[in-house]
Amino acid sequence: MISIKELRKEFTVEDKKIVAVDDVTLDIKRGEIFGVIGYSGAGKSTFIRLLNGLEQPTSGEVFINGKRFSHMKGESLRQARQKVSMIFQHFNLLWSRTVEENIAFPLEIAGVSKEERYDRVQNLIELVGLQGREKAYPSQLSGGQKQRVGIARALANEPDVLLGDEATSALDPETTDAILDLLVDINERLGITIVLITHEMHVIQKICHRVAVMEAGRIVEMGKVLDVFQNPQQSVTKRFVSQLTGVKDTLPTLEMLFDNYPSGSLIQLTFVGKKTEEPILTELIRNFQVSASVVHGHINETKDGPYGTLIVHIDGAESQIHEALQFLQSIDVKAEVLSNE
Numbered sequence: 001m002i003s004i005k006e007l008r009k010e011f012t013v014e015d016k017k018i019v020a021v022d023d024v025t026l027d028i029k030r031g032e033i034f035g036v037i038g039y040s041g042a043g044k045s046t047f048i049r050l051l052n053g054l055e056q057p058t059s060g061e062v063f064i065n066g067k068r069f070s071h072m073k074g075e076s077l078r079q080a081r082q083k084v085s086m087i088f089q090h091f092n093l094l095w096s097r098t099v100e101e102n103i104a105f106p107l108e109i110a111g112v113s114k115e116e117r118y119d120r121v122q123n124l125i126e127l128v129g130l131q132g133r134e135k136a137y138p139s140q141l142s143g144g145q146k147q148r149v150g151i152a153r154a155l156a157n158e159p160d161v162l163l164g165d166e167a168t169s170a171l172d173p174e175t176t177d178a179i180l181d182l183l184v185d186i187n188e189r190l191g192i193t194i195v196l197i198t199h200e201m202h203v204i205q206k207i208c209h210r211v212a213v214m215e216a217g218r219i220v221e222m223g224k225v226l227d228v229f230q231n232p233q234q235s236v237t238k239r240f241v242s243q244l245t246g247v248k249d250t251l252p253t254l255e256m257l258f259d260n261y262p263s264g265s266l267i268q269l270t271f272v273g274k275k276t277e278e279p280i281l282t283e284l285i286r287n288f289q290v291s292a293s294v295v296h297g298h299i300n301e302t303k304d305g306p307y308g309t310l311i312v313h314i315d316g317a318e319s320q321i322h323e324a325l326q327f328l329q330s331i332d333v334k335a336e337v338l339s340n341e
């Protein structure tokens with residue numbers, strides 16, 4: 001669906017070269033919700049702007065639906081861009097137009113007749129749940145409602161791809177979840193491919209099928225969300241994942257625990273899917289002569305099922321602890337012995 005090959009974007013500022021996107025190659029499948037996560041300055045905005053032709057690459061190519069999107073110009077770029085639309089952090093609505101006029105705007109530009117415009121706008125208003133607010137102006141809407149207008153407007157020309165540039169970053173957690181649910185609904189109902197850039201792991205966890213982690217212009221890690229969560233490789237990915245599991249927040253407590261429990265081991269267990277519901281600790285205590293107490297626990301729901309993190313203190317004979325760890329591995333629970341170094 002979207003094929004990106006050796007994409008590179010350089011900027012020159014006061015004779016200094018900045019490589020904002022550095023040799024990115026990846027394929028995004030039709031109907032997929034694909035997330036790109038990275039800290040500020042990683043190159044996410046530049047990357048997404050390259051996907052909709054707002055920036056031209058220094059080198060490399062973007063193909064959408066088999067068509068070479070990068071390097072297009074003029075009328076062909078304008079037409080191609082109708083099939084790739086975008087929603088923004090600050091909504092980018094026209095303040096002097098009502099909800100329905102905002103949504104109709106791209107249809108006017110595309111030359112759609114008045115009657116058809118009316119029908120399509122009514123359908124879109126229903127799709128995004130804005131019935132009754134048709135005549136309101138953006139200043140009269142909440143943040144979540146504004147983003148619903150942004151989404152309806154982005155869908156007006158029936159695009160194949162919807163791009164989201166930090167689409168929920170300006171919203172409170174509850175509204176964020178409602179907008180993310182709407183995006184999943186749209187993805188499932190219309191089969192539209194969605195690419196989101198974000199610095200929030202919550203967004204990735206809640207709705208993405210796959211994630212790419214971006215750092216200094218490069219994709220440093222990529223995979224199915226659950227796989228990346230369970231087995232983060234790069235330190236930047238580990239930082240994002242720990243943000244979500246809350247493990248980072250417990251670190252001072254861990255340090256205290258290392259002081260308080262000089263014997264035994266502190267072990268971080270990571271498990272996915274059905275295993276989150278199984279009584280793993282009960283089995284440990286029953287089958288091995290160890291004691292196990294929970295220090296920290298967290299379960300997150302992802303699109304492909306639950307993902308859990310548990311930090312336990314296990315005490316007992318070294319050989320028993322060793323066997324307990326082997327048992328965990330045999331049932332596909334990742335067990336990492338934490339150290340205080």
Ligand SMILES: Nc1ncnc2c1ncn2[C@@H]1O[C@H](COP(=O)(O)OP(=O)(O)OP(=O)(O)O)[C@@H](O)[C@H]1O
Pocket residue numbers: 011012013018019020038039040041042043044045046047
């Ligand atoms: N038009 C531009 N001219 C010069 N440098 C730019 C331009 N756009 C981006 N950059 C630089 O490219 C790098 C990547 O920026 P980009 O905005 O793509 O990152 P980001 O991950 O989206 O971060 P943020 O979330 O803070 O916007 C930064 O060093 C930035 O200063």
